[in-house]
Amino acid sequence: SQQGEEDPQALSIQEGENATMNCSYKTSINNLQWYRQNSGRGLVHLILIRSNEREKHSGRLRVTLDTSKKSSSLLITASRAADTASYFCASINDYKLSFGAGTTVTVRA
Amino acid sequence: ETGVTQTPRHLVMGMTNKKSLKCEQHLGHNAMYWYKQSAKKPLELMFVYNFKEQTENNSVPSRFSPECPNSSHLFLHLHTLQPEDSALYLCASSQDHPQPQHFGDGTRLSIL
Numbered sequence: 001s002q003q004g005e006e007d008p009q010a011l012s013i014q015e016g017e018n019a020t021m022n023c024s025y026k027t028s029i030n031n032l033q034w035y036r037q038n039s040g041r042g043l044v045h046l047i048l049i050r051s052n053e054r055e056k057h058s059g060r061l062r063v064t065l066d067t068s069k070k071s072s073s074l075l076i077t078a079s080r081a082a083d084t085a086s087y088f089c090a091s092i093n094d095y096k097l098s099f100g101a102g103t104t105v106t107v108r109a
Numbered sequence: 110e111t112g113v114t115q116t117p118r119h120l121v122m123g124m125t126n127k128k129s130l131k132c133e134q135h136l137g138h139n140a141m142y143w144y145k146q147s148a149k150k151p152l153e154l155m156f157v158y159n160f161k162e163q164t165e166n167n168s169v170p171s172r173f174s175p176e177c178p179n180s181s182h183l184f185l186h187l188h189t190l191q192p193e194d195s196a197l198y199l200c201a202s203s204q205d206h207p208q209p210q211h212f213g214d215g216t217r218l219s220i221l
Binding site for chain 1: 150152154199201207209211212
């Protein structure tokens with residue numbers, strides 16, 4: 001069953017702007033992962049945040065985790081056309097892995 | 110190049126056909142996965158293999174039959190599929206389950 005749910009479903013921004021998307025989950029987790037999927041391709045792992053971490057950075061990506069609210073957010077700063085893709089969160093609880101339906105991000109030149 | 114190769118990339122088959130999807134990983138990983146991706150739906154985890162043993166089967170209909178002969182290869186055997194089985198089928202691997210996964214580019218399956 002679906003555990004993670006991303007919000008919004010779709011996002012359109014201008015190049016150079018920041019993009020923020022959220023993920024909510026239902027049960028406790030061991031960690032939460034974010035993935036990107038370009039059109040016609042498989043998913044690519046971006047970043048993993050453990051349940052005892054609150055924030056993590058990787059390049060222009062910033063992920064936060066609020067276990068009290070059972071939510072995570074992914075921020076992409078200074079967006080580029082190449083960031084146009086779908087972004088998915090995957091929550092992991094006791095070896096059970098669940099993906100959400102994703103947020104589709106379009107970066108306009 | 111993700112290190113996970115899926116063949117074929119596209120497959121069109123009738124409901125009475127039998128076909129197989131193939132996945133090969135060159136990463137030395139121990140876990141392999143099959144997913145179904147349909148438009149506007151969450152990615153559905155179908156099967157998990159860890160060290161060649163099936164550890165998860167998420168209520169997948171028996172018309173989908175996985176096979177993992179070794180830790181580098183994974184197959185999905187298909188027979189008497191239904192139109193609603195049309196989707197993108199993704200294979201992935203990870204060092205162990207459930208660590209971050211490397212995905213192939215998928216097989217786009219269309220059932221006529």
